[in-house]
Amino acid sequence: MNLADVSRLLVKASSDKFLRLSLDRAILSYWELRKSVFAKYPRLRELADEVRRVKVSCLDRIEDLTKAAMESVERNGGFAYAAGTAEEARRIVDEIVGDGRVLVKGKSIVSEEVRLREHLAEGGKEVYETDLGEFLVQFMGPKSMHFITVSIHLNRERIAEFLRGFLGVDVDGDDVEGMVSLVRGFLRRKYFEADVGISGANVFAADEGCAFIMENESNVRLSISLPRKHIILVGMDKVVPTMGDAWRVVEVITRYSGYKVSSYVNLVRGPQRDMGPGELHVIFLDNGRIESSRDPLLREALLCLRCGACQYLCPVFWMVAGYWGGLKSVYSGGIGVIWEYITGSKEEAGKHSFACLLCGRCKEACPMRIDQARILRGIRSRVMRSEELEQMG
Amino acid sequence: MDLGTLRELMEINASRTRNPLGVSEESCGEWAKGLGIPERGDSVLYTGCLYQMVPRIRALSGLLKRLESLGPSFLGAAMKMDKLMLSLGLDAAGLLRPPGGRYLSLLRRIALALRTSGIDFAYIRREPYNGVLYHDLGMDSLFEAQVKRVVERLYGAGARRVITVDPHTTYMLRYLVGEHIESFDLEVVHYTELLLERGYEPRPQGGMEATLHDPCYFARWNGLIEQPRELLERAGIHLKEPEFSREFTGCCGGPIESIFPRLSSEIAKKRFEELKSTGSGCVIVSCPICLVNLERESKGTGVRVLDLAEVLL
Numbered sequence: 099m100n101l102a103d104v105s106r107l108l109v110k111a112s113s114d115k116f117l118r119l120s121l122d123r124a125i126l127s128y129w130e131l132r133k134s135v136f137a138k139y140p141r142l143r144e145l146a147d148e149v150r151r152v153k154v155s156c157l158d159r160i161e162d163l164t165k166a167a168m169e170s171v172e173r174n175g176g177f178a179y180a181a182g183t184a185e186e187a188r189r190i191v192d193e194i195v196g197d198g199r200v201l202v203k204g205k206s207i208v209s210e211e212v213r214l215r216e217h218l219a220e221g222g223k224e225v226y227e228t229d230l231g232e233f234l235v236q237f238m239g240p241k242s243m244h245f246i247t248v249s250i251h252l253n254r255e256r257i258a259e260f261l262r263g264f265l266g267v268d269v270d271g272d273d274v275e276g277m278v279s280l281v282r283g284f285l286r287r288k289y290f291e292a293d294v295g296i297s298g299a300n301v302f303a304a305d306e307g308c309a310f311i312m313e314n315e316s317n318v319r320l321s322i323s324l325p326r327k328h329i330i331l332v333g334m335d336k337v338v339p340t341m342g343d344a345w346r347v348v349e350v351i352t353r354y355s356g357y358k359v360s361s362y363v364n365l366v367r368g369p370q371r372d373m374g375p376g377e378l379h380v381i382f383l384d385n386g387r388i389e390s391s392r393d394p395l396l397r398e399a400l401l402c403l404r405c406g407a408c409q410y411l412c413p414v415f416w417m418v419a420g421y422w423g424g425l426k427s428v429y430s431g432g433i434g435v436i437w438e439y440i441t442g443s444k445e446e447a448g449k450h451s452f453a454c455l456l457c458g459r460c461k462e463a464c465p466m467r468i469d470q471a472r473i474l475r476g477i478r479s480r481v482m483r484s485e486e487l488e489q490m491g
Numbered sequence: 492m493d494l495g496t497l498r499e500l501m502e503i504n505a506s507r508t509r510n511p512l513g514v515s516e517e518s519c520g521e522w523a524k525g526l527g528i529p530e531r532g533d534s535v536l537y538t539g540c541l542y543q544m545v546p547r548i549r550a551l552s553g554l555l556k557r558l559e560s561l562g563p564s565f566l567g568a569a570m571k572m573d574k575l576m577l578s579l580g581l582d583a584a585g586l587l588r589p590p591g592g593r594y595l596s597l598l599r600r601i602a603l604a605l606r607t608s609g610i611d612f613a614y615i616r617r618e619p620y621n622g623v624l625y626h627d628l629g630m631d632s633l634f635e636a637q638v639k640r641v642v643e644r645l646y647g648a649g650a651r652r653v654i655t656v657d658p659h660t661t662y663m664l665r666y667l668v669g670e671h672i673e674s675f676d677l678e679v680v681h682y683t684e685l686l687l688e689r690g691y692e693p694r695p696q697g698g699m700e701a702t703l704h705d706p707c708y709f710a711r712w713n714g715l716i717e718q719p720r721e722l723l724e725r726a727g728i729h730l731k732e733p734e735f736s737r738e739f740t741g742c743c744g745g746p747i748e749s750i751f752p753r754l755s756s757e758i759a760k761k762r763f764e765e766l767k768s769t770g771s772g773c774v775i776v777s778c779p780i781c782l783v784n785l786e787r788e789s790k791g792t793g794v795r796v797l798d799l800a801e802v803l804l
Contacts, residue, residue, distance in 0.1 A: 099493075099494045099495065100492070100493050100494070101492045101493070101494060101750060101751075102492065102493075104751075105492065105559065105750075105751050105753070105754070108751060108754050109559075109751075109753045109754060112753075112754055112757045113757075129734075411739070413741055413742045413744070413758050413761070413762070414747075414754070414758065416761065417754065417757050417758060417761070418754070452494075452628075452747070452750050452751075453747060453750075453751055453754070454747070455707070455742045455744065455746045455747055455758070456627055456707075456746050457707040457711070457742035457746065458707060458711045458712055459707070459711070459739060459740075459741075459742070461711075462711060462738050462739060463739075475626070475627065475629060476629075477629075478627075478628060478629030479629035479630075479631050480629070481494065481629060482494070482498060482628065482629040482630050482631075483629075483631070
């Protein structure tokens with residue numbers, strides 16, 4: 099297995115001056131916010147430990163919990179599905195969308211994992227990301243660079259140039275608010291045109307069949323309340339037993355992301371009778387999760403809340419952002435390499451696992467204290483043991 | 492970098508010298524020459540050989556970085572060439588080896604400080620490498636074989652307690668050995684813990700100002716955070732803390748040097764900048780890997796990088 103391509107990619111990213119400047123700003127700002135959040139909420143660590151205990155207990159019964167969540171969804175009048183693979187998830191979405199033409203989406207890493215947007219576009223649908231950063235990544239590429247700050251790699255001059263071409267209007271590259279407002283204006287029309295709204299869920303309470311969807315721009319609540327159908331695509335790892343557990347997860351994600359309070363938390367429990375979508379479809383995705391929950395090396399990774407704290411504080415990520423993990427992978431950074439190993443290409447993940455310093459700052463940063471270094475080293479060991487090492491890629 | 496070639500190179504060197512960089516066990520034990528340290532005892536000072544490997548790491552990392560900047564294919568070809576030379580018995584890396592005097596004297600200082608604190612200890616004349624690179628690269632069978640070798644030698648020397656000098660060896664003996672040898676029951680203590688326990692009074696350095704770099708394995712993985720601070724304060728050193736310190740310390744980049752030398756160097760630069768930004772003219776580290784990486788980045792900046800043992804003892 100040759101790592102030359104990985105090395106080239108990472109060295110190129112690390113010599114990108116703009117990227118470094120953006121990362122410096124974003125990471126130092128996160129670090130200050132984190133310190134002030136921890137100063138204000140000294141019991142946060144204990145709360146995170148409590149959530150970890152709940153999440154660990156979920157790993158042994160991931161299938162039963164999913165089943166309970168599906169029953170709750172059906173009881174609430176929604177439709178529930180279990181998708182074993184990415185392909186199956188795409189097929190289920192196709193059936194639900196039917197002859198719908200326009201779709202609006204909230205940012206969802208799981209939908210990226212199954213390449214939903216690309217798939218729907220290939221099928222002739224118009225799909226729009228409504229999170230501002232994700233919208234830019236959709237059209238400017240190459241991939242989301244962080245769980246929270248997805249467009250950290252794009253600068254305003256390039257964004258202005260893109261918007262000029264995309265919207266066909268004059269755009270002032272120094273007027274950030276003006277650019278935001280132009281995108282909002284464009285998307286506002288799409289919310290009303292859309293037949294289907296798609297979202298992920300940050301956590302899902304099995305007892306009440308309730309999805310918790312967090313956001314900062316209010317775009318998700320428009321995406322999932324204006325179209326007549328709402329599809330939630332959620333990983334089986336996101337299901338917790340009760341509403342109380344889910345609230346605690348929301349609090350931990352918020353605070354470890356560097357916020358004192360989340361701007362918006364949407365609770366979706368079933369279809370709406372008068373206003374809002376009359377149909378709710380919830381797809382629970384396996385795609386390697388059940389198998390990994392039984393794998394002693396990988397199971398801890400399923401505790402990940404996608405708060406992005408580990409990515410912000412990883413020394414490698416600070417140099418290269420989401421390029422660590424590769425452009426073929428949806429996930430980024432150390433935890434991203436592990437998730438690529440679980441849900442995508444083991445070979446790609448194997449290559450990128452060798453860029454981890456094993457320094458462990460991610461474990462310190464992580465609310466779930468996931469020992470990424472141990473897992474990534476274990477993946478290396480699997481690579482090194484493979485007999486076909488010299489013939490691979 | 493071609494992983495197959497790297498694996499083969501590691502295997503060849505391991506079978507030749509039981510060391511990934513071809514450093515012999517005889518030369519690893521040279522630090523104790525003339526000190527009259529016995530070869531049997533309840534306490535054994537085991538260095539893990541990382542300090543002894545620093546000159547070799549420095550020579551190789553410079554070479555790897557230059558080769559990688561010429562293009563990835565040069566690096567792969569050079570690795571293959573090196574492998575060929577090694578298999579013919581010519582130690583290519585050895586030709587580049589500068590003298591390791593500073594690192595041997597550093598180990599001698601630790602030994603003398605322990606002795607003046609009234610601690611009796613033995614050492615292993617043919618000192619085996621600690622195996623951490625095999626572990627970190629995922630080469631489990633080489634690591635396991637090396638761990639067994641280390642443990643056999645320690646028991647063979649009559650050890651009930653092991654005194655360590657670097658964070659990687661400490662971590663290996665405290666947390667990794669148990670995964671391979673169930674009956675391992677030796678007490679593992681880092682020399683700073685022992686010196687503090689014995690009330691060691693370091694050489695006074697009144698008025699000296701220094702920035703402390705917490706090595707990842709030292710502070711985060713072994714939890715050795717207060718020990719260097721207390722010892723440095725006892726020496727009268729005024730400590731400056733960088734923004735990222737203690738359990739949130741930054742990495743020197745060293746661990747990925749053998750595979751991604753240029754990225755590793757960028758990370759080291761970044762960490763050195765963080766340390767330098769405190770404004771003091773001296774950075775103190777307590778890990779041989781951090782020492783070699785941060786010192787390389789300090790060239791021409793007017794900032795000295797010193798090992799804890801060089802300041803205290």
